[in-house]
């Protein structure tokens with residue numbers, strides 16, 4: 001039986017989907033069938049291994065919000081997680097792709113009718129933080145303590161996964177474990193930390209909250225907002241390793257609307273603590289809309305950082321030790337900015353356009369094309385579609401056969417031949433040979449005259 005609860009705060013938050021309340025156990029059955037099948041297998045093995053298992057975290061939240069569940073499942077295990085992971089992999093023809101026995105964590109990938117499903121299994125645990133932003137000391141604990149170590153009430157709910165009876169093939173009708181009233185906060189549409197030290201313990205929770213706030217349109221409730229302000233003014237983000245910040249920023253780029261996340265980061269005063277030169281501005285939304293929905297995080301980063309100076313780009317690369325592809329994109333876009341006046345010239349031959357754009361990676365060209373409309377967009381599109389991949393018919397061996405000695409001249413002639421092809425001066429094999437002979441003659445004449 002499915003009951004749709006009346007949405008009490010509709011005048012305050014019209015955009016929030018209503019919480020669906022299901023009869024006991026039905027939340028699990030709201031999952032796509034390939035998930036429930038796997039959960040049945042997990043429950044069977046959990047019974048055999050005498051361990052208790054819960055579905056936890058974002059999946060439970062999203063189930064309550066009736067959001068589609070497309071992703072991997074997080075599970076909490078009271079008991080030997082690594083042993084359960086191996087048993088599950090054996091039973092499902094899957095494999096354990098990661099395991100860390102001291103922390104009691106394991107990842108299992110298993111085949112289902114709907115593709116590979118990833119289960120992240122973690123032994124229920126407490127976490128204590130020796131000092132702000134430190135990595136926690138982890139100890140086995142009950143599910144209730146495990147929920148108490150989490151970030152927000154809406155993420156601190158669990159659904160038991162067990163069989164309805166010994167050896168029964170069906171999942172038991174179970175009720176939500178919700179010790180912090182996350183369901184009420186979900187209904188009110190707010191993010192609330194579980195305790196006052198939360199952001200101090202783990203400052204990345206501010207960034208996790210930022211993403212959730214934007215994605216689910218759930219603001220921080222006032223006391224949580226006050227704690228966030230205090231954590232920011234105590235510079236807790238600055239005490240967090242750049243690597244951890246970078247990981248969170250990458251997750252933000254994977255959100256449906258990274259520009260909105262940037263905007264919220266600025267409004268909440270988070271942005272200056274991550275990178276003070278970065279600002280939201282209204283054009284960003286327009287630029288982002290021009291990207292295809294499939295655009296990867298790299299392009300989104302290129303858009304969000306578009307207005308940064310070359311110096312700030314270098315600082316960003318350095319501070320967050322950006323990987324090669326991101327660093328190259330940032331540098332390329334910076335250098336391309338300097339070429340914009342040249343790209344705006346009224347007439348540009350193909351070979352001139354090629355000379356301007358050839359040094360740059362594709363991602364940077366796509367970013368600049370997205371922003372600089374219409375003329376530069378047209379030119380970059382023309383370059384990418386018709387010029388970039390063009391090569392002469394003759395190669396280095398052919399040129400040697402025509403008498404060009406090995407060495408720098410050979411490279412120069414190949415480049416010149418490519419430019420001639422781009423500009424339509426040569427078409428056939430014979431044209432190219434004639435072009436090379438002419439260039440060699442001219443070179444010989446030139447050196448004799450000299």
Ligand code: CTP
Pocket residue numbers: 056057058059074149150151152155156202204205208
């Ligand atoms: N969690 C936490 N604090 C963190 C990271 C994770 O409390 N710093 C807990 C939360 O309960 C979270 C769960 O671990 O719900 C799973 O984390 P993760 O998979 O990173 O996030 P989800 O909540 O599943 O969110 P998303 O929808 O963004 O995947």
